[in-house]
Amino acid sequence: xxxxxxxxxxxxxxxxxxxxxxxxxxxxxxxxxxxxxxxxxxxxxxxxxxxxxxxxxxxxxxxxxxxxxxxxxxxxxxxxxxxxxxxxxxxxxxxxxxxxxxxxxxxxxxxxxxxxxxxxxxxxxxxxxxxxx
Amino acid sequence: xxxxxxxxxxxxxxxxxxxxxxxxxxxxxxxxxxxxxxxxxxxxxxxxxxxxxxxxxxxxxxxxxxxxxxxxxxxxxxxxxxxxxxxxxxxxxxxxxxxxxxxxxxxxxxxxxxxxxxxxxxxxxxxxxxxxx
DNA sequence: AGGGCTATCTATAACCG
DNA sequence: TCGGTTATAGATAGCCC
Numbered sequence: 001x002x003x004x005x006x007x008x009x010x011x012x013x014x015x016x017x018x019x020x021x022x023x024x025x026x027x028x029x030x031x032x033x034x035x036x037x038x039x040x041x042x043x044x045x046x047x048x049x050x051x052x053x054x055x056x057x058x059x060x061x062x063x064x065x066x067x068x069x070x071x072x073x074x075x076x077x078x079x080x081x082x083x084x085x086x087x088x089x090x091x092x093x094x095x096x097x098x099x100x101x102x103x104x105x106x107x108x109x110x111x112x113x114x115x116x117x118x119x120x121x122x123x124x125x126x127x128x129x130x131x132x133x
Numbered sequence: 134x135x136x137x138x139x140x141x142x143x144x145x146x147x148x149x150x151x152x153x154x155x156x157x158x159x160x161x162x163x164x165x166x167x168x169x170x171x172x173x174x175x176x177x178x179x180x181x182x183x184x185x186x187x188x189x190x191x192x193x194x195x196x197x198x199x200x201x202x203x204x205x206x207x208x209x210x211x212x213x214x215x216x217x218x219x220x221x222x223x224x225x226x227x228x229x230x231x232x233x234x235x236x237x238x239x240x241x242x243x244x245x246x247x248x249x250x251x252x253x254x255x256x257x258x259x260x261x262x263x264x265x266x
Numbered sequence: 267a268g269g270g271c272t273a274t275c276t277a278t279a280a281c282c283g
Numbered sequence: 284t285c286g287g288t289t290a291t292a293g294a295t296a297g298c299c300c
Contacts, residue, residue: 001277028164039151042180050173
């Protein structure tokens with residue numbers, strides 16, 4: 001999408017890389033927003049530049065996205081291990097497995113995602129910034 | 134980018150919304166990959182369709198991205214509250230604040246991001262799927 | 267380094283089988 | 284409902300300040 005076709009490989013020139021990063025970052029944030037609105041989807045996007053700077057966008061809030069992600073992952077595990085289909089209580093409290101009961105038939109069950117996502121602070125929104133309006 | 138211009142607003146027709154979701158989801162995943170490669174960035178993208186299904190992409194791993202996100206957020210908080218610039222220990226252990234010492238001068242400090250990110254299971258990669266090759 | 271400006275390349279909306 | 288196809292809208296690479 002430019003005056004010339006490019007190959008997708010790391011841009012060596014640091015300045016060019018920075019410029020491209022800035023332009024494409026804006027582009028992908030726009031796409032993420034459009035997808036969320038058009039398709040009624042929940043979208044979370046996290047980008048760290050090569051200099052380590054954080055850029056983020058979430059159609060709802062990053063907390064919500066990560067929280068939901070953790071729950072979805074846990075469900076995937078249960079589906080992948082039907083024999084461990086026992087109730088897992090989602091208390092929404094801070095902590096790991098606390099108060100919940102997990103089945104230990106599955107060898108990977110000890111490494112289950114935990115409800116720690118829920119410990120995100122509601123106040124963190126004040127630190128969020130969306131580079132694309 | 135199609136036969137006609139569209140307005141960015143929720144697509145009412147369920148079928149059209151699904152079709153657009155599928156196409157644009159592939160598009161944004163491609164963009165995310167390109168950005169990561171071209172600009173040497175770490176990218177994490179999480180999408181929940183309107184039907185609740187999870188789609189994800191991470192240039193490294195989602196665990197890495199979320200983990201780093203949590204740390205970056207904590208740093209942002211420290212920057213936002215210079216007077217609370219005391220050491221926070223990142224143990225990498227499961228739990229909240231456990232073993233770490235947090236300063237309580239700041240009113241928002243009790244709601245600090247915690248090192249719980251590090252409790253992600255390395256095995257979760259086997260459940261990841263990237264819809265866009 | 268930053269902010270525009272197009273020529274071009276891409277993504278995709280509308281179609282079609 | 285579902286993949287392909289194609290005309291167009293949109294994103295952006297290379298330039299210029």
